[in-house]
Each structure stands twice: as C-alpha cells, then as structure tokens.
Amino acid sequence: MATNDPSVSIGDVSHSTFAIGAHSHAESHHGTTATPGDQELLAAVRELRADLARVRATAQTAELDAALADTEGEIARTGQATPTRRERLRELLGDSQALLGVLASAATLAGLVGL
Template sequence: MTGQEPNVRIGDVSGSTFAIGSHAHAESHQHGTGAPADQELLEAVRELRADLARVRATEQTAALGEALADTEAELTRTGQATPTRRERLRELLADSQSLLTVLASAGTVAGLLGL
C-alpha cells in the first residue's frame, strides 16, 4: 500500500442490505403489512390502465388514469406502493362504481386494495 486508505463510496442504499469487512454478514427481513403482493398489484394496475384507454374519457377516468400511472411508477421504482397511494386509488375507484361494473380490471384492482 502507498499509505493511503482505500476509499469506499456508497450511493443510495434505501431498501438495500449490504455488509462490509472480511467477516461481515448481512441479512434482510421484510415483514408484510397484510397488503396484496405488490407484483400482483402492479400487473392489475397496468391492466386497468390499458382498459381505461378503451373507454370514453371523463374527469373521473382522467384522475384515475393519472393515479394509476403514479402508482405504476412507484411500484416499478421502489417495489411497493405507499399506504397513501393505495388510499388515493381506493377513493378514486369508490367514486367510479359504474366503471367497476364495466371493467373487470377495475374490479381486480379494487379487490387487491380491499375495496
């Protein structure tokens, strides 16, 4: 060695597990919240977004489409949807009861959110 200590830089590690050192050991335990599997929710959100493109646009469908896009982005980026995001989708789906009866995908998302 040249007398200088090696530099270690670690970027964003949120949601990550790591260990440093010759005898380091890292474990990660995530405990579910009783919410549906986020991968299943992501697939249902994508399906509903695709179905929304096939119906006549209204203020309600536009708001729902925007919330679904935000939810999809969050699920893709972080692997989970926050409780606040889930609650927003619940509210929009509850306000769109006629949509729930027409689109099976809306019913799927509503069911996964416990509506």
Template structure:
C-alpha cells in the first residue's frame, strides 16, 4: 500500500547545524575559538583574578556592578577574542568609582593598569 507521505533522507550530519520545526532554532558551537592577542589574554587573566578577589569581599552595589561588568568582559573576550572599546570604557568608569577598592585589591590595580588608568 503506497502512501502520499513525502520521503526524507538525511545523510551524514557530522559538523552540521540544522533545526526542524516551526519554532526550531539552530545554534552552532563547533569550529575554532577566536584568536586573542597578548593584550586581550592579559586583560582576560586580570579580569578573572579580579572577579575571584571580588568574591572574597563584602558585596555592595558597587562591587556587584563591577562584577557584572567583569563577567560581561570575560564573556566578550572569550567569544570574540577582544573587549570592545565601549566595554573597556565601562570598566574604567566602574574602577574609577571604586578607588578604595583599587587600593585594597592588587588585581583591581592590574585591570586598571591594562585599561590605561
């Protein structure tokens, strides 16, 4: 008995990204990681160190805002290989507002130095 159903054949799908259905969404995570220059690597390392140090101090509105901006910077460098100038400027502003924190945490000073402060 023959049916009027369409035939679908899927071959080798390795290294492919596709989605099926009216609300499907495909997202690819394979490939090579973005290349980072030495300055981006240094900033990423300093951002991670400062985030670790912030976890050890009493949380305030300032430290929470700084941690959020650092997390966004870390994510951006990891995804794109660099931190955009606007992201760097935002960090400069937050670090300027946290001068007391800079004197306590050496890691904050390292990030500030890499941002040209």
C-alpha cells in the first residue's frame, strides 16, 4: 500500500548549515582566517613540529612540541596566537639554544616570536 506522506531527504551535509521547523535559526562558523603574520607563524610552527619528529625526543623537545601543538590549534580555531602563547614559545625556544643552532626551522620561529 502506497502512502502520500511527505518525505525529506538530506544528502551530504558536511560544511553546511541548516535549520528545520518553525522559529528555527541556523548560524554557521567554519573556521577563521589568520592574518598574514599569523599565517607565517603557523607555517613556522608546523615546520618546526615536523623537524622535531626527526630528532631524538627529550623532555624539553616534548614540552616544546606540546606548546607548538597548542599554538597550531589556537591559530586554526581563532586565526591568531595570543601574546601569552607567543611568550611561552619565546621561553621554550630561549631554553633550547642548542636546538636553535641545529634546526633552521627553530631559528625561523624564534625570529617570528621575537627571540
């Protein structure tokens, strides 16, 4: 027996925003755009994280990698790295002078955060 009930079919909804029903409201926020300076910082953070994966891990490199991961996430979420986040990177890079001499990516990042 066939029915005449209305039906709704929703296909792929990735990166979509929709609302259904009376008085519904849909609002979408799909990431933010980083400033050119923060885009450069993000690229340097990613490069240093990749380089850190190629060196012998220590407590110091693990702490630096964790701070880099936090910075990467913050820029991806908000479009910028806060001054306190930048200060933390300066501290960790300042404590890693030997690393700055070995990894060009560490020296690049140090320059970007003002070390």
